[in-house]
Amino acid sequence: MQRSIKCFLSGIAVLILIVAGARIARAQNxxxxxxxxxxxxxxxxxxxxxxxxxxxxxxxxxxxxxxxxxxxxxxxxxxxxxxxxxxxxxxxxxxxxxxxxxxxxxxxxxxxxxxxxxxxxxxxxxxxxxxxxxxxxxxxxxxxxxxxxxxxxxxxxxxxxxxxxxxxxxxxxxxxxKKKSAGESFVEFDPYGIGMTMIAMFVVFSALSMLFIIYKNMGRFFIRRATSSNKPATSAVSTSVKHSEEEMSGEVNAAIAMALYMYQSEFHDEENTVLTIHKVSRNYSPWSSKIYTLRKSPR
Amino acid sequence: MGNFFDFIIEHLAQFLQFTAFANMTVGHVIMICVGLVFIYLAIAKEFEPMLLIPIGFGILVGNVAFAPGYQIGVYESGSVLNYLYFGVLQGIYPPLIFLGIGAMTDFSALISNPKLILIGAAAQLGIFGAYCLALALGFSPTEAGAIAIIGGADGPTAIFLSSKLAPDLMGAIAIAAYSYMALVPVIQPPVMKLLTNSKERLIRMKPPRAVSKTEKVIFAIAGMLLTTFIVPSGLPLLGMLFFGNLLKESGVTKRLADTAKGPMIDIVTILIGLTVGASTQATTFLTMKSIGIFALGAASFVVATFGGVMFVKIINLFLKEGNKINPLIGNAGVSAVPDSARVSQVVGLEYDKTNHLLMHAMGPNVAGVIGSAVAAGIMLSFLA
Structure with a gap:
């Protein structure tokens, strides 16, 4: 019951937001x-x-x-x-x-x-x-x-x-x-592209730096959460399991993945040189049927 | 009887005028050879076969010389190829490819070590280095912007931007972008080795931590909002990239993610490859500008690799021992996924057989995809 009420209220809230948004947004009409x-x-x-x-x-x-x-x-x-x-x-x-x-x-x-x-x-x-x-x-x-x-x-x-x-x-x-294009205007003030390089690199760095900052902090949060939630369970985990986890580092995984990739690539090459023709056992096919390819004679 | 033979000969002569032999030029022959080289590289050397086979065959298709006016060629309105080319011209295919890339990309390496994101930003120096060079060589600002994006090492982004800024050069830009992406294992290692010393090449990085599903879901949403709020013109590419990634990471839309990263991206890759290849008709492609574009493309890859490696060296100055980054993953800041990350791994193994850099390099590599899309958005805002 409580869940239904929550769903209903959420629906109403979304509806209000959509209506408000539609009024605020500049529709193209x-x-x-x-x-x-x-x-x-x-x-x-x-x-x-x-x-x-x-x-x-x-x-x-x-x-x-x-x-x-x-x-x-x-x-x-x-x-x-x-x-x-x-x-x-x-x-x-x-x-x-x-x-x-x-x-x-x-x-x-x-x-x-x-x-x-x-x-x-x-x-x-x-x-x-x-x-x-x-x-x-x-x-x-x-x-x-x-x-x-x-x-x-x-x-x-x-x-x-x-x-x-x-x-x-x-x-x-x-x-x-007569108007200059945006590019022409830009080059008029920045003929060698230095300004563009500086501005654009600054923007690219800003965008990705924001991601970096957010994810650095978010990562800390998730690590802390994972550590706190794992604490009681750690004691229960046997030493052998811990050992195997430590041993299977990301580097090992990468090495295995790389080895598998290379192995599969080579295997694929060899396989490509083998020509296999399987006979189709079906004897009847509509493509060879006279029923579908010939007209019926007029009566 | 004589009239009949005259009639036959006249029509035979007329027919011969329509054959490719009659319309062939030296340019067409050269381009067919280029197409054959692409196909050879793809099959014999396995250089990006998924791209080079469609493009190579497209070059062959585009350079079968024909008499104009019969709605055959890619540039003739109403032809089948022209309809397919519409998706390239209007920038429809690249965002769809980005959707597939998003659905097949695992951002875990990036999320677990966020500072690697910045390497993806630094490697975009290749784009703007090429922009400066293109201006110096006398290209117009819009042409320079379109050419420069080759340095982002991202075929769809290059096609998207050139379709908006310099549609006339799109064929050459796309071919250059894809060719150099295939040549990443050839172009990047010498620059990486030149810029690093033996001590740096042996740096071991901490193994990445496990990343939770929640973090990945938040990354897809936050990544889209943050990057597109700063550069809204990158929305078609970035929106689709992160949308595809959300389909993958949400875990509840497996069918959609499978379609995006499977049949859909395959179909679009076939269409984009074939039509871009076909757009390289000798009559429009073989110009001095195309040669300039190829030269600038090579330079931009070198500058991008330089930017990525040098940036790692610089931030290493501020990092504590044990937290340092191996500069051999700096090259992976260009968005040729996963080729440039593989280059990091291979070069790294040359110096230490047990130092696997692949997983670390995937971080800047996927950051490069985001970075190049952001850079394309900036170019579009400033120059369009």
Whole structure:
């Protein structure tokens, strides 16, 4: 009974931990979507699939997996979070990892799922809500004044700041400047690899030193425990057994293991030179049966 | 009738264009010879046959010259070999091999004498020595990182890291890593003998104590948490290594452990060996870079052995008489398990027929597996 109660309580504890963990852990889903770039006045910028210059909103999937934006809501009115429902079940709403999707804010929802039922002429806020229509995923307050064909967005994918961008990049990274790879940056400061060697060796030593420290102390603990638990039994052990234990040291074991290994290796070599062919006594085999290899004649 | 013969001759000529004879180059011939040497070394000399046979045969497969566009070669999208190669390119096979290695590794020697762990760290000097050399030879930082890992003497780790940092060089790096692992008994002894004196070679170490099951189970869990908390990028390798070890040491998942260390690691070894071998098509493999990689690989093994042996000599300065470590086990800090430990044993026996170092050398040897995976994680964090 007591055991069942313990099991039940443990189960509850694990459940609580999982639920708490799930809330704390950053799941890779719609919450990873970010409003990324917005063009309010489109005079001669990108055209939509109908050849029209209209305002657009770009969304970035910051997750490292594909996220489906279908079912989420876009709005320019926080009091009406479910203003435009992004249809579900369309493969086009799947945004690949670290990729972008563009919605046309032209108030022409009949033109396709990427055409919103509002435009941005009088919009002051753009928001993206989760599929429940209540949870705010991301929101941006637009400035009152806009220049034609100049977009408002995040200068980099990870930025929280919004600025007017020098170049509009619908469906692409806002940060178009040439970047050095991590390796190139590292080598710029450490052309001979000395720094890398020192840092890396330090990290390797740190990781393994921690293991060393833990196991040194743990070993002491286990030796002490083993010694204390063996004390009463020691007197009962006969001298001959003690002798045999002392004699069978690890080195002897190693020597025996090595000898066996070498013996077996040699034995194997010799055996390989012997060719043995056993006749299979079974005479019948489906492979030679006419029943399986010939078609029956049509009647 | 004449038309018929013309037709036959025309198609015969066309067929001949598709044969390997028509597409063969000197490079293909050279690579086929390399493959044959691998197979010879594996069968006649028993140098790492489990690896050299699949790789050697893979080299033969990869260097049968064919007309491109028929989805045959390892680099052609949609070919069977390309599908199998996917596991190499995406770094899937190495963690699976680590799972098997974990399931077959006994960390008792390490747990019973934890200071041997540090030798596994010191021997990683080979990796970073090779990194410096590769940079000096003009390799890009990512290429240098991928090449340097050869010094870790760990084939799966080398494949894993090169697939992330320099996929173009993966074939050459993998071949170099496995070749030098097979040549550990040739490369290491001269360095070990050069760095030690006769007194040091005769040091007798205390026999390792018996390690309880609890200690082994805790090691698998604590080892994973500690190392991956410091280097999370090593998680695919270290996570699988310690997971495999937990399967073994828990004692309650014998079937899973048996599968991991038996059929599964065998299947993955076959696939990784064959496809890595096949990736050495002469057209992509025979370059000056490949020669550089082989030279750096040899240098990295020498530096790694140097690092391990010298580290033991240094810590011996601080250890009391009776607790000293035989520097001949320093070479075992590279993770060529159990070849480098066997080298310690054989060299040790040359000087004292009764001084068996194998069990002691297994400690740094398995620590080397952990160390090289940690080093690969660091390279990945800094350079990727």
């Amino acid at each position: 719609a919450s990873d979507l970010k409003l990324n770039e917005i063009l309010v006045l489109n005079d001669s910028n990108s055209v939509d699939d109908f050849g029209m210059h209209t305002a657009w909103i770009e969304i970035f999937n910051s997750a490292y997996n594909t996220v489906n934006i279908g079912g989420c809501y876009l709005t320019d009115d926080l009091s009406n979070p479910t203003k435009y429902w992004i249809p579900t079940g369309d493969p086009a709403t799947q945004i690949p990892s670290r990729n972008y999707i563009v919605f046309w804010a032209d108030n022409q929802p009949t033109r396709g799922i990427f055409h919103l039922n509002f435009d941005l002429k009088n919009s002051r806020t753009i928001a993206l809500f989760n599929a429940d229509g209540k949870t705010l995923v991301d929101k941006v307050d637009l400035p009152s004044e806009h220049k034609p064909d100049v977009t408002y967005g995040r200068p980099t994918n990870e930025s929280t700041e919004w600025v007017y961008l020098e170049k509009s990049t619908p469906g692409a990274n806002n940060d178009y400047t």
